[in-house]
Amino acid sequence: MQTQLGRCAELIDSQVAQLEQELSELRRYLHAHPEPSGEEVETTRLVFGRLEEVGLDPHICRGGLGLIADLDIGDPPADAPRIALRADLDALRLIDEKEVPYASQNQGIAHACGHDAHTAIVYGAAKAAAQLQKSSTADQPLPGARLRFIFQPAEETCEGAKSLVEQGVLKGVDVILGLHLDPERQAGDIGVRDGVLTASCDEVDFRIQGKGGHAARPHHSIGPIAAGAQLVNALYQFVPRSVDSRDPAVFTIGKIAGGYAPNVIPEGLELWGTLRTIGRETRARIIQRIREIAHGVSEASGVNITVEFRNPLGSVDNDPRINQWLSQAAAEVLGPSHVKTIEKPSMGSEDFGVYLEHVPGSMYRLGCAPADGPSHFLHSPKFDIDERALGLGTRIFLRTALLISENYQPAGEAAES
Numbered sequence: 077m078q079t080q081l082g083r084c085a086e087l088i089d090s091q092v093a094q095l096e097q098e099l100s101e102l103r104r105y106l107h108a109h110p111e112p113s114g115e116e117v118e119t120t121r122l123v124f125g126r127l128e129e130v131g132l133d134p135h136i137c138r139g140g141l142g143l144i145a146d147l148d149i150g151d152p153p154a155d156a157p158r159i160a161l162r163a164d165l166d167a168l169r170l171i172d173e174k175e176v177p178y179a180s181q182n183q184g185i186a187h188a189c190g191h192d193a194h195t196a197i198v199y200g201a202a203k204a205a206a207q208l209q210k211s212s213t214a215d216q217p218l219p220g221a222r223l224r225f226i227f228q229p230a231e232e233t234c235e236g237a238k239s240l241v242e243q244g245v246l247k248g249v250d251v252i253l254g255l256h257l258d259p260e261r262q263a264g265d266i267g268v269r270d271g272v273l274t275a276s277c278d279e280v281d282f283r284i285q286g287k288g289g290h291a292a293r294p295h296h297s298i299g300p301i302a303a304g305a306q307l308v309n310a311l312y313q314f315v316p317r318s319v320d321s322r323d324p325a326v327f328t329i330g331k332i333a334g335g336y337a338p339n340v341i342p343e344g345l346e347l348w349g350t351l352r353t354i355g356r357e358t359r360a361r362i363i364q365r366i367r368e369i370a371h372g373v374s375e376a377s378g379v380n381i382t383v384e385f386r387n388p389l390g391s392v393d394n395d396p397r398i399n400q401w402l403s404q405a406a407a408e409v410l411g412p413s414h415v416k417t418i419e420k421p422s423m424g425s426e427d428f429g430v431y432l433e434h435v436p437g438s439m440y441r442l443g444c445a446p447a448d449g450p451s452h453f454l455h456s457p458k459f460d461i462d463e464r465a466l467g468l469g470t471r472i473f474l475r476t477a478l479l480i481s482e483n484y485q486p487a488g489e490a491a492e493s
């Protein structure tokens with residue numbers, strides 16, 4: 077006899093199959109009308125309207141940026157976990173170079189990170205779940221699940237998740253699931269990884285204060301440019317040698333600003349960089365070394381150097397228990413051989429990690445490379461996807477949520493039982 081869960085999974089598949097055209101149209105509309113981080117007002121409004129149409133009661137977040145909606149399906153017990161599905165709404169400041177009917181109509185802004193697809197997938201999960209709810213009858217009740225759909229702004233600037241968590245979007249949430257498109261995998265494959273998936277990220281600002289003067293008489297000045305050059309050299313030489321070379325860490329200076337003219341030694345110079353690490357100890361050690369090296373250069377050159385670490389963002393650290401349910405659900409949708417283990421974490425970063433500081437969860441990588449065509453990397457001007465990923469991502473999300481709902485016990489209780 078078919079189990080309730082099996083019946084529900086089949087219903088999900090048939091609901092999502094009927095939605096595939098709509099998900100493609102929504103994704104293409106978003107792709108043609110991208111908004112950059114912190115300006116996703118129209119995208120928020122559009123998703124709000126769509127969620128209202130399917131009978132949800134969404135709530136728009138501060139500044140009209142981002143929204144959330146809850147939906148209970150079946151008849152979940154009062155202690156059933158609430159499971160959040162997260163999408164991000166923002167696009168990048170980049171020129172879309174594709175020649176397709178759905179290319180960006182907003183000059184200089186493009187959905188080159190696939191957040192348009194993430195939004196379509198979580199919307200698809202909301203609509204399919206709302207239709208599923210109608211299939212739950214007294215004679216044939218569906219297994220209960222309590223869901224929250226989170227559409228966040230400003231992922232690319234690492235501000236959106238932090239802002240939404242401050243606004244309380246995780247209140248009552250027990251588990252959170254996220255995904256990111258992966259153009260290095262074919263549509264029909266996914267990648268999962270227990271533990272660290274992405275690096276932590278720290279922005280580093282250096283302000284060098286010297287004493288300006290005539291370029292021909294440097295002995296009257298304390299030159300910030302010579303000190304800055306020494307600083308870059310010293311950081312690049314000594315930071316990698318400060319930690320075990322088997323522990324991944326990357327430090328890059330991406331911007332330098334200062335000076336007015338070839339014959340003027342300026343008063344100051346500013347440098348900006350980014351530090352990516354895997355592992356708390358490596359991160360702490362390098363932060364300390366950067367401060368020490370800056371201090372050393374300051375002593376040697378006579379300038380004053382201040383170092384400020386900004387916008388710290390932790391790793392995405394996936395919960396292995398949740399990954400098991402995710403892998404099981406994905407294997408049912410894709411076939412077990414299409415659920416691949418990600419061997420090494422990425423040195424990129426993702427603000428999904430902010431949610432995981434509060435609740436357990438998991439993010440997986442959803443293949444979106446077309447079987448036949450060239451695949452362009454994330455953040456590249458010709459990035460595009462195989463839209464089969466939309467329906468697959470939606471089914472995996474909903475099936476995982478149902479499995480978690482059936483089996484979840486908070487970590488403490490599971491350990492005691």
Ligand SMILES: [Zn+2]
Binds near residue numbers: 189232454455
């Ligand atoms: Zn991105």
Ligand SMILES: [Zn+2]
Binds near residue numbers: 189191
């Ligand atoms: Zn992204």
